[in-house]
Amino acid sequence: MPDKGPLSFGSLIPGARDAGQRKDAEPAPGVSAQAAPPKGAPAAPAQAAPVRPAPSPSERPEAAAAGAKSLFAADVAEGVALSCDAGAAPLDLLAELALHRSAETPLCVGVLGPAGSGKSVVLNTLLDRIERLAAAARRAPGSPFVGETLTLRLEAADLEGHPATAIAGALYGRLAIDAPQLGLEASCAARDPGLAAREAFERLDAASRQLQAERRLLEEAEAHRARLTDTVLYETPGSKVDADVARRRGVINAAMARFGLGGDAVAAYKDMVRTLADSRGASRVSFVANLFWGLKGQANRLIWAAVLALVAFGVGLAQAHQGAWIGWIAAQPEMGEAAGFASRNVGWLEVLRLACYAGAALAVASNLWRGGRLLRLLSRSDELLKADLADKRRESDGFIAHQARRAHDLGAEVERLSRKAAEAERRAGGQASSAASEPSPFAADLVRQQAQRFIAAVGAQMDKAGAGTPRRIILALDGLDRVEPARARELLGFSPGRGFVEFVALDPAAIAGGPDELARWIAAPLSVPELYGRRDPAEQMRALLGAREAGAPAPAAPDATRSALDEPLGPDEEALLQALAPIAGTTARALKRFFNLYRLLRALAPTRARPALALALALDCAGARADFAALETSLLGPGDELVFDHHRIGPRLAAALRALASAHARIGKEELREAITEVRLFSPPA
Known part of the structure; x- marks a missing residue:
């Protein structure tokens, strides 16, 4: 009988493909066989294995102090008692089997025992040993073990629907974090290329349309921001400036009527407020000057003031030189009587001069009063308009910033979808636009079929992936005792496929059919009661009472350079x-x-x-x-x-x-x- 070594170790799964075709890398030449660990030999302390690799107990803050004691022991703990007695050797051997490069997959190992026997502790201990051995294999060149692994721990009660769909969903979520490229390749391989290309282009078109809509909204928001003054002043009932104008409509109408601005006085007033709000520097000075010169009646008053001032100035000159002009009049023939009259009434020139100056001052005061009153009205409305604009601009600027970010994000999404569509078209052979594939009309459950293809594609892609990609996936399924027997059999009957090593914890009594039924799915049944029967209860109690002694050396890393399974x-x-x-x-x-x-x-x-x-x-x-x-x-x-x-x-x-x-x-x-x-x-x- 030829020696095939661990190559032939694999479970026979009804309906699953033969896993014997896989040819993994052989162990490096010159690797010597390793004898089985002696019973009772100390091994590394185990710990619970979550979905992500967990730190060793010595790295945890709560266990940093040597000799730390537990206040109350949990049901599912690290299994410290298994790390220091005869139970360690079988678990180390199973860890080697799970990671051996020559072990055929799929492989299913059963952690069997009645409720409360410690199956979860053993499962967690196994996962811890596997992770520690994988870490040692990554550091050891030519190791017979696979170093790049991914551990996925699931609870049977948390899995809903068909096992393939539930496991594929959990696996995809884990790959998206730890091995995104592998998850992407497998998800693409799980779907029809033509259908995937068509859906990729549909998503690209939808995203492009949304991007255009968001950009139009951004342009409209920017245009609205540009004409915000008109919007607040003319189109926003209930604004501060609108309420103030409505409250003082009578005063505004009277003021505008005095300046000859007939028609809609409020509209004309708002036009002046808008002009004042938009003016800055010299233009603002020009606007204010126009209130005292450009409006009806304002220029006339200034002109009359100037004329009266000139008259008063002239009268003053006449009064100052009265002797000269009265003498000139008297020297004229037939003007003597006029010269006498002027001489007798020359005192009225002072009265006339003062009257002219008073008229000029009155005209200027009237101009200033009319313009200043209108300026006060406009200034108050301008302040209220600025307050309204400040509030509206904050809202508008916030909306524009949000819209700009959304347009930018959608632009990046469109670029990403464009690359995905191009990649999907390449996978489909350039036929996506001319002949889109349709789902099979005979597919009873398309999602389940895609989940099965995804899991199979993960196993196939692991052989082709580059460095750093998982080469083996450790799937731990616990809690089968807590689901219905039919559901437990359904979960057991699903084989993930090549590249997967499955550990299941269950009570055989919960599965109808007995050992013969379990043999259909489980290649290596580990009896937890027998494993725990090897332990010394006193040693276990010492472990619970005191953990490690203070100053005890840290457990040595597993030897990943050789395997006990390689002995021919x-x-x-x-x-x-x-x-x-x-x-x-x-x-x-x-x-x-x-x-x-x-x-x-x-x-x-x-x-x-x-x-x-x-x-x-x-x-x-x-x-x-x-x-x-x-x-x-x-x-x-x-x-x-x-x-x-x-x-x-x-x-x-x-x-x-x-x-x-x-x-x-x-x-x-x-x-x-x-x-x-x-x-x-x-x-x-x-």
Whole structure:
């Protein structure tokens, strides 16, 4: 029988594709075999494995102080008791199996036991060992283990719908964070290229239309911002300036009527307010000057004031030079009488001069009073308009800024969708615009089919992905005891596919059908009661009371340079397996389970105990409980040699003993006792 090593280790999943076609990288040449860890050897402390890799207990703040004690132990803890006793060796071996490059996938490992037996603790401990071994493999060149892994821990009660849809959704969310390129490639491969291209272009068109609409809104907002003064002044009822104008409409009408501005006096007034609000510097001075010169009656008053001032000035000159002009008049013939009259009434010139000056001052005062009153009205309205504009501009500027950001974000989204559409068109071979694919009319559940294709594509893409991309996905499914048996069987019956190693924690009693039903899905059943039965209760209590002693050295990193699973089968073992094969069963599933479990358990047993291990394992895989019980009964006989009464044992056990004799294999009580212990560890609990 040729030695295939861990390559053949994989579960037989009904309806799943054969995983035997995968050819992973072989271990580097020169890697020596590693002996099985001795029972009771200390191992690294375990910890719960969340979806993302968790820090070791020594890195956590609450456990930074050496010797820190727990106040109250949780049900699902790090499993500290498993890290320091015989339970560590099987878990380390399963961690090696999960990450070995030559292990075939899909692989399903069952963590089996009744409720409260500690399945979640064992599951968390397993995940912790896997993550620590993967970290060590990344640092060790030529390691036989896969270093790039992704751990996904799920609760069965949280999974809704078909298992493929639920697991694909959780996996996609995790890949989007840790391996986005792998998630993108797998999601594209899971869909029809033509349909994906058409939908990509539809999303691009929709985003482009939305971008154009948002840009139009931005342009309208900017235009509204530019004419905000007109909007507030003319089109916003209830604004401060509008309320003030309405309250003083009579005063405004009278003022505008005095200046000859007939028609709609309020509109004319608002026009003047708008002009004042828009004027700055010299233009504002010009506007104010126009109030005292350009309006009706204002210029006339200034002209009359100027004329009267000139008259008063002239009268003053005449008064100052009265002797000269009165003498000139008197020298004229026939003007003597006039000269006398002027001489007698020359005092009235002072009265006339003062009257002219008073008239000029009155004209100027009237001009200033009329213009100043209108200016006060306009200034008050201008202040109210500025207050309104300040509020509206804050709102408008905020809306414009928001709209600009939205347009910018949509522009970036359009660019991203454009690249995705181009990539989708490339995947579809340039046929997206001419012949768009349609979903199959016979697809009962298109989402489920796409989820299955996505999970399969993840497994296929992991072999092609570059450095840093996960090469194996560890899927941990807990809580199957807390769902209906039919739902538990549905979740168990779903195989993720190549590249996935699945760990499931469940109570076999909750699954109808017993061990034969579990054997359809689970390749390596780990019995939690048997695992916990190896522990020393006193040692566990010491762990709960004191944790690590102060100053104890940190646990050593796993050795990722070699694996106990790489030890080849010897010729005697191959002959023994061939001789016991008819005893283990005649179906492919039974034979594969017998071979797989022997390859796994032989690393836990010394060489002298391997014939007994093969015998006990063959009977266990065949489901021969009575014959297995007969093996246990043989241990109760006197002496160190096994003695069987061939007249009382069953034909299967008799054939197995004959097969051992034909293979020249001898077993003793001690070897058989050790073998039965190991077989029970990897057998579903009774």
